Amino acid sequence: MMRGGLNRGASANSFDGISTRAFPRKVADRLVAPVDPNIVEIKPDGTVYLPEIMYRRILNSAFGPGGWALMPRGPATHGDKFLTREWALFCHGRFVAQASGESEMLTSFTGPATALEGVKSQALVRCCKDLGVASELWDMAYVTDWKNKYAVAVWCENQKTGQKKTLYRRLDRPPFPYPWKESQLTTSTAASSPSSSSSSSPAPKTSTSAATSSSSATSAGAAKAAYSTAAEPFDMEALLPRELKKFAGKRWSEVVSTDEGQKYLDYIANNFEGAARGLAQRALDSHHASRK
Secondary structure, X not given: OOOOOOOXXXXXXXXXXXXXXXXXXXXXXXXXXXXXXXXOEEOOOOOEEOOHHHHHHHHHHHHOOOOEEEEEOXXXXXXXXXXXXXXXXXXXOEEEEEEEEEEEOOOOOXXXXXXXXXXXXXXXXXXXXXXXXXXXHHOHHHHHHHHHHHEEEEEEEEOOOOOEEEEEEEOOOOOOOOOEEEEEEOOOOOOOOHHHHOOOOOOOOOHHHHHHHOOOHHHHHHHHHHOOOOOOOOOOOOEOOXXXXXXXXXXHHHHHOOHHHHHHHHHHHHHOOOHHHHHHHHHHHHHHHHOO
């Protein structure tokens, strides 16, 4: 029997406390709480994920620091490129889950200690799936919706090699650094896929052409507003076009009335091209003018 923690055999083959009872409601509510979309990240290949440190923070919040631990289930093994190790997650002295982690051994940049830490973190993420932590990230409907609202797919060219491919980033992130050069924004991150990133693939359509050619009411209104003369007043009660995904469907007056909305529009005005850029700038100008 365990008293106040894990027994000596826990790191090797213990399954103490497995499935004996549910965790208290307060703990469970913290574990399965909806993930905050603002802490979700996206990799250049389009993979949506939650950083490993966020899983640790959620476990600390639910069980308290020291109330959970990852225990190795054997030695690390490695081949020519990959390092792997199996880990078990214990919470309040009870076995919860077990999973393997792996890390690519990039000897020029990654030492053994760093690779082992990556292995441990990946195993932790996999173990947390059994506790329901950030389960939305394995739900394709959620992932698609998140990409449409918070991410953008960008057609990029490598300035060193000439390779062209679609890369993904959050809307509030700056353009990709050298050697990548952004040229076009795709109309939808959900419609794009990592498999379309071959250098021989045709460049995706831009958000500018989408705004001017779409038959939807919002896109038609966006095109009209974007290409209207500066002398015409900007319609702050019009709806944002779907290209501005985070606030699409909301009125310009609603968006500029909040700090978050103003920061978003400022980012669009400084980083996007075409209609979206013009709309964002005119909305900001109109808002500032009305406050003078």
